[in-house]
Amino acid sequence: MMRLAVIGTGYVGLVSGACFAEKGHTVVCVDVDPAKVAMVNCCKPPIYEDGLQELLDRNVPARLSATTDLREAILTSDVSLIAVGTPFDGEEIDLSYIVGASQQIGRALAAHEGWHTVIVKSTVVPGTTEDVVLPILERESGRRAGHDFGVGMNPEFLKEGEAIADFMSPDRIVIGGIDERSIRVQRELYQVFPEVAMLETTPRTAEMIKYTANSLLATLISFSNEIGNLSAAIGVDVAEAMRGVHLDKRLTPFSGNGDRVKPGLLTYLAAGCGFGGSCFPKDVKALVAHGRRAGASMDLLQSVIEVNRRQPGKMIDLLRRTRSDLNGARISVLGVAFKPGTDDVRESPSLSVIQSLIDMGALVTVYDPVAQHEAERLFGSSIAYAATLAEAVSNADAILVMTAWPEFRQLPLLIERQVRTPFVIDGRRILDKFSVPAYAGIGLPFAGAPTADTYPEDLPPR
Ligand SMILES: NC(=O)c1ccc[n+]([C@@H]2O[C@H](COP(=O)([O-])OP(=O)(O)OC[C@H]3O[C@@H](n4cnc5c(N)ncnc54)[C@H](O)[C@@H]3O)[C@@H](O)[C@H]2O)c1
Numbered sequence: 001m002m003r004l005a006v007i008g009t010g011y012v013g014l015v016s017g018a019c020f021a022e023k024g025h026t027v028v029c030v031d032v033d034p035a036k037v038a039m040v041n042c043c044k045p046p047i048y049e050d051g052l053q054e055l056l057d058r059n060v061p062a063r064l065s066a067t068t069d070l071r072e073a074i075l076t077s078d079v080s081l082i083a084v085g086t087p088f089d090g091e092e093i094d095l096s097y098i099v100g101a102s103q104q105i106g107r108a109l110a111a112h113e114g115w116h117t118v119i120v121k122s123t124v125v126p127g128t129t130e131d132v133v134l135p136i137l138e139r140e141s142g143r144r145a146g147h148d149f150g151v152g153m154n155p156e157f158l159k160e161g162e163a164i165a166d167f168m169s170p171d172r173i174v175i176g177g178i179d180e181r182s183i184r185v186q187r188e189l190y191q192v193f194p195e196v197a198m199l200e201t202t203p204r205t206a207e208m209i210k211y212t213a214n215s216l217l218a219t220l221i222s223f224s225n226e227i228g229n230l231s232a233a234i235g236v237d238v239a240e241a242m243r244g245v246h247l248d249k250r251l252t253p254f255s256g257n258g259d260r261v262k263p264g265l266l267t268y269l270a271a272g273c274g275f276g277g278s279c280f281p282k283d284v285k286a287l288v289a290h291g292r293r294a295g296a297s298m299d300l301l302q303s304v305i306e307v308n309r310r311q312p313g314k315m316i317d318l319l320r321r322t323r324s325d326l327n328g329a330r331i332s333v334l335g336v337a338f339k340p341g342t343d344d345v346r347e348s349p350s351l352s353v354i355q356s357l358i359d360m361g362a363l364v365t366v367y368d369p370v371a372q373h374e375a376e377r378l379f380g381s382s383i384a385y386a387a388t389l390a391e392a393v394s395n396a397d398a399i400l401v402m403t404a405w406p407e408f409r410q411l412p413l414l415i416e417r418q419v420r421t422p423f424v425i426d427g428r429r430i431l432d433k434f435s436v437p438a439y440a441g442i443g444l445p446f447a448g449a450p451t452a453d454t455y456p457e458d459l460p461p462r
């Protein structure tokens, strides 16, 4: 078992640290934020992630602890994982946290008595580990990479909301190293995952694999959204069209009768109000910027960004077809998190929709089962907050479903019980289109307010 320092105790750093501790390594998580550090040491997860509480309960303090003292953490460990943020600064990837962490690690390495391997886990554009991190480590430590310490790149593929399950049962582990020893150390680190396919490569290729994976998934979503927008305009339900596409054996995550047989590529073909989160938006933008600098056109991925930029606005377009003037309209927004299972609202499509509604004078009420505090932080008293789903639904003229929280599937039941019939606009297509009296959805032709003729016989008309 190894002694591990994880630099950056955010979504990736804390989940990786807790999972490695669960597997038996001794882990110290480092962060510049003393509040996060204190919470971890008190067994309180600073983020909402299913299963994290249990991992902390089982591993703190025996195998998992947190500190703000990066130097001490490096001096008492064999391996460090850099898991700090890599935002997009509007023009390119912002490597300032990577540079800062590398400088501190380098200074600590100068006094390290044993062999230490520095592994970049953050998502960084191809070339960063060898061209940015490695030279800083050498300069600050006065030592030579490959000779006195190792350097690796090990991208992370976890999804928020399923982060622990993804980390514990990954589809693959990619390890890039500057030399055989840097690869060997990572092989040893991941020996605790014996069943998992491992790809050994260079740091640059490891970095490229991460961007290629995220860009492909984001491309699939924007592709579906473009087809969804077209489908709606020409009288086709994209969900039905996609069911037909899914049956192609070359793509094959569905069996002949339409049941999903295994998760696969096409699970990322759900049209909706756009992709958000701390990864797809910033990673595609960073790759486009990086690619253009390298002389590539990057037109396809630029379009992926553009389609996604417009997609939340489709919710407002649909809403305005139910009512052109939104001034004074009571609109409930269900979901602030960028996806279910997390309290992360970074780049959430919900945020731009809420802002547009405020700008148009709507009376907005928001409900999210776990990310409500983030809406309160961002919008304060300019909107109202519902304590329950039922409260959000009562009194609304229209309801926008922005996040696919399972709880929101209760909407038909709640609406059935009340006298008022709100228009439901489903940005994630989680409801059956006939389950509420007035329904509109992304990728679905707009049917207008329902009449007895437009409704199936077994459902009561409004
Ligand atoms: N969030 C995800 O689902 C996910 C999945 C895979 C990869 N990634 C990548 O992992 C990286 C981290 O993402 P995240 O979502 O965990 O970020 P985050 O913002 O949640 O966490 C980063 C943490 O690093 C800390 N930090 C910054 N500089 C530091 C320093 N010098 N020393 C110690 N701590 C420092 C910050 O205080 C923060 O707590 C990014 O590159 C991201 O693209 C994220």
Ligand SMILES: O=c1ccn([C@@H]2O[C@H](COP(=O)(O)OP(=O)(O)O[C@H]3O[C@H](CO)[C@@H](O)[C@H](O)[C@H]3O)[C@@H](O)[C@H]2O)c(=O)[nH]1
Binding pocket: 123, 156, 157, 158, 159, 160, 161, 214, 217, 221, 267, 268, 269, 270, 271, 272, 273, 274, 275, 276, 277, 278, 279, 280, 338, 339
């Ligand atoms: O068919 C789909 C699938 C997803 N989404 C949206 O896409 C976004 C991202 O979803 P998801 O991929 O589930 O969550 P992330 O936590 O952002 O995970 C992505 O980004 C991580 C950070 O790089 C990677 O590690 C993961 O492999 C990659 O899936 C969310 O807004 C989803 O609502 C859709 O609109 N349609």
